[in-house]
Amino acid sequence: MAQLTYREAVAAAIAQEMERDETVAFIGEDVAKAGGVFKATVGLYDKFGPRRVIDTPISEQAILGAAMGAAMTGMRPIAEIMFSDFLAVCWDFVANEMSKSRYMSDGQLKCPLVVRTGNGGGSRFGAQHSQSIENWAMAIPGIKVVAPSTPADVKGLLAASIRDNDPVIFFEHKSLYAIKGEVPDGEHVDTLGTAKVVRKGKDATVLALALMVPRAVAAADKLMAEHGIDIEVIDVRTLVPLDMKTISSSVVKTGRIFTVEENPRLCGWGAEIVSIIVDELFWDLDGPAVRITTPHIPLPAADNLEDIAIPSVDRIFNKILEVLN
């Protein structure tokens, strides 16, 4: 097992897939010679050259459209949209084009492509460079939505996304790029649509995604240490396809469900999962389903304000304690 950072795992996954498949190529703004503004693709240009690793103009519609046109005619492109907020500029391609062309053409067209994007807050960038928008993507039929929390999952799930025959929006969390973790040696490919129990427990189930996973785990450890409350934490990992089996079997065991979501309150990903649980597992619940989210506000830049907006370890800890008591 090698220790890699989350950002190194991105480059490792792309390199792994480029080596095995000639049709994989990578485009985006400042991604090649500069190695990406988050340095997540350093080394790819040197290794694979300008034919396969391409710096593009600031043209988000052209980037996603080009990826789509290439994908529907035989390539497996990876396109980077630098900040997920910028997806709003080219959302037509996500919401109307890559997601619907297979259905509209009754299966004649396919779009095996990956859109990688830097998502989430914590960097004091303000409201237009900090959003968590995985819930926007989740609302669109026809695409898959992935948001990993560890370097190993970055490598395995990104490789799986590149090999997948559907368009995948791959949300990398900006505040996780620096974290280190063990990544399996050799070829590593994970499975989309699988959640992971990252901390076993019996008193309540907590669902989390991306940056919220380590925070949920830290809160759970503190609840155990200080109050003997035993929390099961599930890293949802992919919102579409959604692994309800893993989630449901945990809820049946614990009887309590919490979600920890970085997206703003309304229509966050947890709302959908909670509605499924209420629908299907109502009689297994011992108390209300509780969502811990960012309030329904644009994110502020000031560090003290951003820190109280996004769910913190303390907020998660306090809320769970309050509800369970």
Add this chain to the structure above:
Amino acid sequence: MVKNKKIKNDDLDDKKRLELYNTQYLIRFSEQRAYDLFLENLVKGTSHLSLGQEAIAAGFACAMQKNDKSFCTYRGHAHTLARGASVVGVIGELMQRDCGLMRGKGGSMHLTDTSKGVMGSYAIIGAHLPMAVGSAWRAQYLGHDDVSTVFFGDGTTNIGAFHEALNYAVVYKLPVVFVCENNNYMEYTPIESITAVKNPAADRASAYGLESIIIDGNDADEVFRTAQKAYSKARAGDGPSLIECKTYRQSGHSRADPGSYRPNGELDHWKKNNDPIIRYRERLLEFGITQNVIDDIENNVKIQVDKATEEAKNSPIPPESILTTNVYDNGGWAWRN
């Protein structure tokens, strides 16, 4: 600038001319049929016809190789038929029947036949330009010899994706041909009243280092020649072309539009003096093709379209079982386990 260049016009052989006429006539007759069918309430939803614009679709399609790719707008019946898609598939799709190209799941605005290189018709203005660019990137990247052509209206030249796609295609010298069908109207509004330049596509070409090309889009020979030149350039690795074809839409923007914004006499003028079918018929006679040959072509098209119409009318509606198919690659729609 290539504009109304007087040419001797004897560089095309009879076979090519008849192919051009047959294609134009097939489009004309099928579009008229589509119009009749929605008067009968058999074509549901909306429909955007290319009546009056047939020479553009025919001229480009007849200059393409089999493996070339076409990307169309919602006004895409003409381009789909011109590539040789099945007439019953097209009419069936307009009628939203099971025999339609996409079994009724796409409808009039999304005609697709990948087996003929028709890589889809897209109904959000501008989106398919970057897609054609991407298809051209694939050809360059994998060393394929096909060219991607994207057809769009004059209104598209005012949306961002048009400009992003042109810049991108020029930067990477991609084998893509941008074809603007300037039919004078952005939906209901005269294009010149809402565009900073007179020629909405050609006057923007210089901003991307491209030659400014304006052609008579109602002259199939001129369209064909221009297309050939653009394809040779693209296949030689010399990059994209942007071609503005001047034409006129003889029908409304869509089925809901009676075209009451047109000045008096304008439509009649174009129909009488600059109709691509009438002009081409005269040209065929001028080049010694007999009236009998022309009649045969027209009769065969009529038989073909009548047969397709009957077949489409007799086709069942799509089964409810396909409502949830082909959302994802596994053929289904499951988003959870």
